[in-house]
Amino acid sequence: xxxxLFQFPKGFVWGAATASYQIEGAWNEDGKGESIWDRxxxxxxxxxxxxxxxxxxxxxxxxxxxxxxxxxxxxxAYRFSVAWPRVLPSGRGSINEAGLDFYSKMVDRLLKLExxxxxxxxxxxxxxxxxxEGGWTSRAVVDAFVEYADLISRTLGDRVKNWITLNxxxxxxxxxxxxxxxxxxxxxxxxxxxxxxxxxxxxxRAVPVIRQNCPDANVGITxxxxxxxxxxxxxxxxxxxxxxxxxxxxxxxxxxxxxxxxQDMVNDYGxxxxxxxTGDLNTISVPVDFVGVNYYTRTIARSEKISxxxxxxxxxxxxxxxTEMDWEVYPEGLYKTLGRLYFDxxxxxxxxxxxxxxxxxxxxxxxxxxDPARLSYIKRHxxxxxxxxxxxxxxxxxFAWSLMDNFEWGFxxxxxxxxxxxxxxxxxxxxxxxxxxxxxxxxxxxxx
Ligand code: FCB
Numbered sequence: 001x002x003x004x005l006f007q008f009p010k011g012f013v014w015g016a017a018t019a020s021y022q023i024e025g026a027w028n029e030d031g032k033g034e035s036i037w038d039r040x041x042x043x044x045x046x047x048x049x050x051x052x053x054x055x056x057x058x059x060x061x062x063x064x065x066x067x068x069x070x071x072x073x074x075x076x077a078y079r080f081s082v083a084w085p086r087v088l089p090s091g092r093g094s095i096n097e098a099g100l101d102f103y104s105k106m107v108d109r110l111l112k113l114e115x116x117x118x119x120x121x122x123x124x125x126x127x128x129x130x131x132x133e134g135g136w137t138s139r140a141v142v143d144a145f146v147e148y149a150d151l152i153s154r155t156l157g158d159r160v161k162n163w164i165t166l167n168x169x170x171x172x173x174x175x176x177x178x179x180x181x182x183x184x185x186x187x188x189x190x191x192x193x194x195x196x197x198x199x200x201x202x203x204x205r206a207v208p209v210i211r212q213n214c215p216d217a218n219v220g221i222t223x224x225x226x227x228x229x230x231x232x233x234x235x236x237x238x239x240x241x242x243x244x245x246x247x248x249x250x251x252x253x254x255x256x257x258x259x260x261x262x263q264d265m266v267n268d269y270g271x272x273x274x275x276x277x278t279g280d281l282n283t284i285s286v287p288v289d290f291v292g293v294n295y296y297t298r299t300i301a302r303s304e305k306i307s308x309x310x311x312x313x314x315x316x317x318x319x320x321x322x323t324e325m326d327w328e329v330y331p332e333g334l335y336k337t338l339g340r341l342y343f344d345x346x347x348x349x350x351x352x353x354x355x356x357x358x359x360x361x362x363x364x365x366x367x368x369x370x371d372p373a374r375l376s377y378i379k380r381h382x383x384x385x386x387x388x389x390x391x392x393x394x395x396x397x398x399f400a401w402s403l404m405d406n407f408e409w410g411f412x413x414x415x416x417x418x419x420x421x422x423x424x425x426x427x428x429x430x431x432x433x434x435x436x437x438x439x440x441x442x443x444x445x446x447x448x
Contacts, residue, residue: 006386006447013116013397014442015077016070016419017354019123019167021053022406024083026060030098033089035125036135036176040183051412057404057422060102062429067109069420069429070403074442077116079353079399080106081123081167084148091127092144100155107159118162118353118399120222121149121206124172124182124409131184136173136195139275142202149206150213157214164292164353165206168224169199170248181410194275200255204283222292222353223252226299227333227340234312236303243268244301257345258285290396291341292353295381296325298333323377324358324415331380338388338395349394355381356401358408358415361432368433369421375434382447400438404429 021037028034041052059066070078084091086099110117122145130141153163166172175182178192186192203221210219228244230237246265254262260281266273300316321329334355341347357377361369378400389395405418413424419435422428441447 004448006383008386008445008447009389010445012445013077013351013399014438014445015075015079015116015118015397015399016073016403017079017399017401018059018081018403018406019120020081020083020086021056021123021125022402022408023057023059023404024086025053025055025058027052027054029060030102031089031096032083032099033085033091033096034128035083035085036128036131036183037125039128039131040185043185046183046185047410048412048414051407051414053407055424056407057424058427062427063102063106064109065429066404067106067113067115069431070110070115071113072439073419073431073435074439075115076442077118077162077397077399078110078403079118079120079164081120081125082152083125084122085125085127085129087151088127088148089129091130092147095151100151103152104155107156111159116162117160118164118351119152119156119160120164120167121145121152122165122172122202123167124176126183135177135184136198137177137191139198139201142198142205145202146205146209150209153210153213153217157210157217161214161216161218163210163214163217163219164222165203165210165219166199167222167353168294169196169203169221170224170252172199174247189269190272193269193272196251197273197275197280200252200284201280203256204280204286207286207288218289220288220290220292220349220351221256222294223249224294224296225249225253225337225341226295226297227336228299228301229316231300231302231314231316232312233315234303236306236311237301240303240305241301244299248299253341253345255281255284256288256291257347288347290349290351291345291347292351293337293341294354294401295334295337295352296355296357297323297327298330300328323373324360325411327357329357329377329380331377331384334381335384335388338385338393339391342393349396351397351399352381352385352395353399354401355398356417358417361405361416361421363421363423363430367430369430371432371434374419374432375437378434378438379447382441386447
């Protein structure tokens with residue numbers, strides 16, 4: 001029998017993604033200002049093994065080589081983020097021309113190589129100066145973000161068409177301000193809720209500004225979404241799944257499409273939501289051209305309100321294929337998520353702006369890095385993507401996370417997500433077997 005071929009639509013966007021703080025290094029070079037991640041990683045005890053992004057993949061100095069690697073991979077798109085404090089060291093006001101030049105040169109070179117740039121404006125490296133004023137908890141940050149979005153889209157908008165305002169506002173707000181595992185390392189639910197609202201408001205205010213500077217812009221926002229499965233049929237587990245969905249998914253999806261904040265969550269948060277002002281929800285629900293989804297795994301919701309002994313036996317059990325992040329490999333969750341974004345939320349187009357897996361990689365004696373588990377992870381997620389497209393969901397592109405191994409936030413360099421292996425001692429880049437396989441997928445516009 002013929003092997004099954006998953007042919008993708010003509011013009012499907014094949015990319016890979018990175019983020020400034022995770023790859024650039026050069027944390028204080030050429031006039032760059034300090035970011036909350038510089039501050040956080042320099043604070044003892046915040047990042048595993050005391051790792052920092054001071055050097056990371058030294059992409060700031062290796063960018064040409066890295067762009068050549070992207071070309072060699074055959075990608076037709078590259079998603080990267082701009083480091084806000086590299087261009088506006090204090091977050092607003094005086095501009096660092098050297099920083100702007102860096103991104104401008106990168107865009108020129110990408111276009112020369114016929115690789116479409118997808119720019120993320122905010123992938124978590126807030127200027128520390130703005131954090132000193134309260135960061136995302138302060139409403140004043142919104143004006144600063146709009147100023148920054150205006151600067152970047154005015155400077156690059158003649159060449160860059162694709163814009164992502166924010167990467168994963170849930171993570172910025174809740175992991176940064178409620179759980180304390182990311183910069184700025186706070187643990188206060190009220191702060192997280194305010195941060196979350198100001199992030200969404202920044203998005204809503206920035207979209208029209210980008211459109212003005214770049215009339216044929218393709219603008220959207222990227223969310224981390226994870227479908228919630230109740231661990232059992234118990235009422236308590238079902239409620240836990242509904243709550244989890246409200247917390248991570250609906251709290252962002254609903255306001256973006258004009259449904260306002262989900263009522264069950266508003267009831268739960270109560271007075272904590274006092275920072276929402278008249279008109280804000282209207283601003284937040286500005287039409288977008290697409291939504292970006294970062295999908296890694298599903299969540300199995302188990303109620304903590306009753307004891308394990310009292311609760312119904314689990315009927316949904318985590319699969320035994322687990323990545324180095326301790327995330328279950330669950331490709332069907334991507335299919336489910338894509339369908340929901342279109343059929344329930346009506347987004348006009350969807351990009352998978354991140355998907356990938358961390359596994360332990362080793363450079364073999366022959367200098368090769370064989371990573372069959374990552375290859376298989378990506379392959380099965382692409383199959384589910386194809387399945388969604390066949391069901392009528394307008395998925396326009398797929399960006400693997402990540403182009404290369406990099407600084408994985410609180411985990412430092414201990415987790416490798418790259419298609420390209422990075423030796424942090426020598427900065428040598430090596431294509432893993434998953435990269436070579438992805439090269440063929442792109443070449444054939446198909447997975448077989
Ligand atoms: C996402 C982030 C990205 C990377 C992956 C593994 O939440 O957007 O920067 O760290 O997780």
